[in-house]
Amino acid sequence: MAIPSNLRYTHDHEWARDEGDGSYTVGVTDFAQENLGAVVYVELLAVGTAVQAGGRFGTVESTKSVSELYAPVTGSLVAVNVALDGEPELVNSDAFGNGWMVRIRADSAAQFAALMDADAYQVHVAAAGN
C-alpha cells in the first residue's frame, strides 16, 4: 500500500499536500479507498466555503458505505475536483493523484505542520489494521 513521503496525513485517512502558496490539496489515502471499496459518489462543499480542521468538507459514498470527509486544516475551499462528478472511481484508481478532492487555502501553516508524516501514518495504519 502506497504512503507517499511528500504528503502529510490525518488520523481519519485524509492526505494533504503543501502547494507552497499557502494552499493544500486534500484527498483520501490508499488505505482509505481500499477500505471504502468502489467509490460511486463524491459530494464536496462548494468553492468559497469555510472549513474547520476536523470539520466536514464532503461525503464519499461507496457501494458498501457512506463516510464523511474531514478537513486537515482550517481555511476556505479554493478548488474542488469536478472530475470526480463523472469519474468517482478515480478515488480508487489514483487516490494520491487524479483522485484528489479539494484544495484549501489555510488560515495558518501550523496545522499542516502538526499532521502526521508518512512514517507516523504508517504506524497509524498498522494499528488500524489490527
Added chain:
Amino acid sequence: MDSPPPATPPALQQTPLFDAHVRLGGQMVEFAGWHMPVQYQGRGLVAEHLATRAAVGLFDVSHMGEIIVQGAGAEAEVNRLVSNDVSKLAEGDACYALLCHAHGGAVDDLYVYRLGADRFLLVVNASNADKDFAHMLAHATQPQLFANRSCDFAQIAVQGPNAARLLARVAPGDAVGLPRNRIRVHGFGGGDLLVATTGYTGETGFEIYCAPSQAEPLWFALLDAGGDLGVSPVGLGARDTLRLEMGYPLYGHELDDHTNGYEARVGWAMRPKKTGGFVGSEPLAQVLAQGPAKKLVGLELTDRGVPRADYAVLHQGTAVGKVTSGTHSPSLKKPIALAYVPSELAAPGTQLAIDVRGQAKAAVVVPFPFVQPLPSNPVD
C-alpha cells in the same frame, strides 16, 4: 479498584472454507456470528458482482442453517409450519416459503427441499437458525422428527450464466439443465453432493449442500476448472447487491417479526387457504383479502446520492416510508433501493423522494427486478 473484566463476545464460527478465503485474500468480517468474506482483495464487490452477472460466481454460504425433518408425518409437520404448500412438492422439488408467527409476521424466510416422501431439508438464515428451530419445536406435534443439522452441512453457491458449464465439468449430474427449484444427488470425490437449482442472485445456478470435509476440495475444483469461464469467488458484499437488484428480501431488512409476506411482495409463496392452514394463516388470509397497508417497492434515484437502510421516503415533502436496503447498483450504475411505502404509493412510476442526510433526492418507483439476468450458456 479493579474494574470488572469486559464481557467476552462469543467466539465467531468459521466455515470449512475459512482458510480458503484467507488464502484468496478474503476480507473477513463478522456476519450473524460467523467469520465471512465481505469481498476479496484484488477483486472487490463490484468486480465480483459483475463476474456473477456475466460469467460465474462462487459463494460460501456454509453459515446458513440446515434443519432436517424426517419420519412418518414429516410432510404434515412441515406444511403446518411454512407458508407455501409442500404437499405439492414431488420428491426432488423445492420451494421458497416463510415461517410465520401466529400473528402473521415473519419468523424467517427459508427454502424447503423435498428429499424423499418423508424427508425434508429446510434451509434457514444463519442469524435466525436457533430462533427458527425453537419456533418449529414449539409448534410441532412430533418434535422428534426435527433435527438441527447445521453443523453437518457446508454450502457453496455457483451462480451465473456459466454456472451450468462449470458444474458439468466438476460434478456432472441430473441437476444440470433442470429448471429452477429442483434438487438432485451428484457424485464428487467419492461422496455425494445435494445439488439444487436455487440461488439468491436471480441467475441460473446451483446451491450445493455437502459434507464440511468436501467443501474445500469442491471449492478449489470449481475455481481451478473455471479459469476460462471467468469464475470468481464472491463475498457477502456482492451477495447483497445481487439479491437487491432482484428485489429479493433479506431477513432483518425487508422482513422481520412484524412484517408479513404480502407486504414483502412474496405473496406467491403464501398459501393461507391450503388444507389445514399453517401457523399464522388466519391473519394472513385477512391480509390477502384486504390487501396490505404497506408494500415493498423498488426505487431508482434520479438525483445523485446513495440511499441507505433507514433513510426516510418522502412524498410531497412528508415522510411516508423507509428504505430497507440501498446501494449503487453495480449492473445499472445507478442508485437503487428497496423501501416500504403505503400501498397507494407503490405503483411503478410513482414519484417519491429519499431523505439522504437532509437532502430530498428524487426517486421513482420501478418494477422488480431491477436487472434481467442473462440466459444460461450451454454446457461444453
